[in-house]
Amino acid sequence: MKLKLPEDISTPQDFKSVILDTQKYAHWYAQNSVKQQLPSVKADEPPVISESTINLIKQLVGEKTLNKNSLDELIANLKSLEASLPRITITLAAMPTSSIKKTLVSWCRENIASDILVDLRFNSTLLGGMVVRYRSHIYDWSFRREILAARERFPEVLRRV
């Protein structure tokens, strides 16, 4: 079964934070298990984990009950997924807003891979457009490249004016 990543886990950083959250939860779970055996010790509150992390954990664990071993296995699985999930890097001319981010991520998940991680960066010298890096290729669709490619035509255009 192919993993369906939630919309808000779209970047490698998001996925890294899921792993960190899970590790934090596993750590709390291990400590809490010990504490539960001692009636005099009061158990701590569970750490705050994002909704998307909970959804992902549920998706991965399924019907199995959580214990120390299954959490360790989950962390190992998540680390393995982090290394194997497809990634695409999109560099834009400005910091993308959440709507643009959402649009681009959904397009990538619909058209390239449902579990793809989209690494969004920005570089103002691009002026517009984007530079996409996917697997071994870099596609430069920036305005800067367009301008530089058409620089030979500037004098010609100016002569016509």
Add this chain to the structure above:
Amino acid sequence: MTINIFLQIFLIINIFFMGVLATIAIRHAQAHFKPAKVEPGKPVLPVSSEILPANIKEQLLKASQAQFQTVMQHSAAQFHQDLQTTAERINDLVKRLATVIVSDELERYRLDLTRLHNQAEIDISGIKKELGTHESELKAKVAQELEAEKKQLIKQIDTKLADAVESFLLETLQHNIDLGSQTPYLIAVLEEHKADFAKEVVDET
């Protein structure tokens, strides 16, 4: 050269004949004015002189003197005439020789001049041809260099202009980027290259 030698030989022969004639004349004069002495034992041939009377003797002497003088005068005149003729001939010959020599020299000079003129004409035409070729080569080279220089300058101006426009656009536009208005364009670009991504996935698998 041959003519000079011939002339010299001719003059030497003339001088020799003049010497012979002068010697004969001197001997005749000497025999007439100083007769040879008669030796005592020898018989005198002109016996008849003693027989001839003195007046006849005198007359004969005068006649022979006159005849000798006539002969001498005639010889001198003839010699003078011969000498004059010879001199005239020599003069004519010299003139002719001079004329021939001068005309030959002039002809040779003319031929030399013609030859030199032709040679000079050939040389000048060659030089003119070379100059023409060199001139046309130089013109072509200069035109080519000028054209190259022109193209280079135009290229430099175009490059500078392109740099200026490019810098202007980069400086101006990078502070006014609106990604919101670019979203449809970004999606359109991605849609346009969807096949490339699919191909990447296929190639990878």
